[in-house]
Amino acid sequence: DAGVTQSPTHLIKTRGQQVTLRCSPKSGHDTVSWYQQALGQGPQFIFQYYEEEERQRGNFPDRFSGHQFPNYSSELNVNALLLGDSALYLCASSLRDRGHLQPQHFGDGTRLSIL
Amino acid sequence: DQQVKQNSPSLSVQEGRISILNCDYTNSMFDYFLWYKKYPAEGPTFLISISSIKDKNEDGRFTVFLNKSAKHLSLHIVPSQPGDSAVYFCAASDLTGYQKVTFGTGTKLQVIP
Numbered sequence: 001d002a003g004v005t006q007s008p009t010h011l012i013k014t015r016g017q018q019v020t021l022r023c024s025p026k027s028g029h030d031t032v033s034w035y036q037q038a039l040g041q042g043p044q045f046i047f048q049y050y051e052e053e054e055r056q057r058g059n060f061p062d063r064f065s066g067h068q069f070p071n072y073s074s075e076l077n078v079n080a081l082l083l084g085d086s087a088l089y090l091c092a093s094s095l096r097d098r099g100h101l102q103p104q105h106f107g108d109g110t111r112l113s114i115l
Numbered sequence: 116d117q118q119v120k121q122n123s124p125s126l127s128v129q130e131g132r133i134s135i136l137n138c139d140y141t142n143s144m145f146d147y148f149l150w151y152k153k154y155p156a157e158g159p160t161f162l163i164s165i166s167s168i169k170d171k172n173e174d175g176r177f178t179v180f181l182n183k184s185a186k187h188l189s190l191h192i193v194p195s196q197p198g199d200s201a202v203y204f205c206a207a208s209d210l211t212g213y214q215k216v217t218f219g220t221g222t223k224l225q226v227i228p
Contacts, residue, residue, distance in 0.1 A: 004158070033216075042119075042204050042218030043159070056215045090158055103149060104216065106158030 002027060004107035006091050012113045013081050021076040021110045025093030031055075032074040033104060034066060035090040043090050049074055050096055078112075086114045118142045119207050121219035129227050134192040136222050138205030141186065145207040149216070150179060150190045153202045162203075163190070195226045 005024045013019050025032050031050045035043035045058035049068035068074045072093075078085055088111050092104035120139045128134045136150075146167035151159035165172040165179045165188070172179050178191045192199055205219040 035218075040220070042121075042206075042220045045215050045217065048215065058215070092158075103161040103164060105161065106151075108156065108158045 004029075004091055004093050004105050006089075006107035006110050008110060009108070010111045010113075012115060014115050015081055015083060017081050018077065018079045019081060019112065021078075021089050021091075021112070023074045023076070023091030023093075023107060025072050025074070025091075026105045029093035029095050029105070030072050031094045031096045032068060032072065033092045033094075034074070034076045035092065036060070037088040037090055037109070039087075046076070081114050083114050086112060088112075117220070118145075119205055119217050119219040121203075121205055121222050123222050124220070125223040125225070127225045127227060128195045130197055131194045134190075134195045134199065134224055134226070136190040136192075136203050136205070136224065138188050138190075138219055139186055140188075140207050142207070142209075142217070143186075144209045145217075147208045148179070148181060148188050149206045149208070150177075151204045151206060151218075152199075153204060153221070159204055192224075195224075197226050197228050200224055200226050 007022045033048040034046040037043040046060050047057040048055050052068045063079045065077045088109040090109045091107045094102045094104045149164040150162040152162050153159045163174050163177045165181050181188045202221045202223045204221045206216045208216045
């Protein structure tokens with residue numbers, strides 16, 4: 001039973017470029033959330049997707065966008081990259097169980113470095 | 116505005132003793148709390164949770180205590196083992212069903228053999 005998988009593992013980009021990160025949720029999960037973890041900080045919520053729609057969003061600019069596909073996998077897109085976007089990007093999946101909160105399962109992340 | 120705070124960046128404990136990790140929160144809307152453990156180069160792993168209707172939840176060596184009036188929770192690990200050495204994140208959410216989770220900055224626990 002595969003857990004949450006993310007690709008690529010590492011990525012180097014330059015300022016102004018665009019990047020796409022990918023996530024496959026744990027089998028049976030239907031909800032995907034994305035987090036940014038800067039060095040020495042805890043993960044910060046970017047947004048969450050359920051039924052192919054963005055359901056919740058954290059305090060991130062519109063340069064950060066996403067998508068969820070019918071098979072529940074998800075992409076995170078970041079445009080006009082800034083040096084401050086260098087971070088570990090974590091994907092988490094869970095099963096939406098009405099009225100009951102299920103803990104999220106995390107992937108190992110994509111380390112994004114901006115030069 | 117750090118709504119979930121872990122004021123101790125690091126903690127060292129002898130093997131076999133108790134580890135106590137603390138967490139404070141400011142948002143009164145939070146009513147579900149979680150602890151995650153993170154090893155280097157891996158994603159966070161869910162450890163234990165507690166809802167606001169309880170003040171204690173236990174799972175093996177791990178116990179989480181919640182003091183709602185003080186907006187404080189703690190994770191106790193007894194007995195501590197070298198394999199417990201990791202970064203521990205406290206996290207909180209409101210029960211809207213949308214699982215927007217707010218994390219603390221983490222406490223690095225080192226268990227000394």
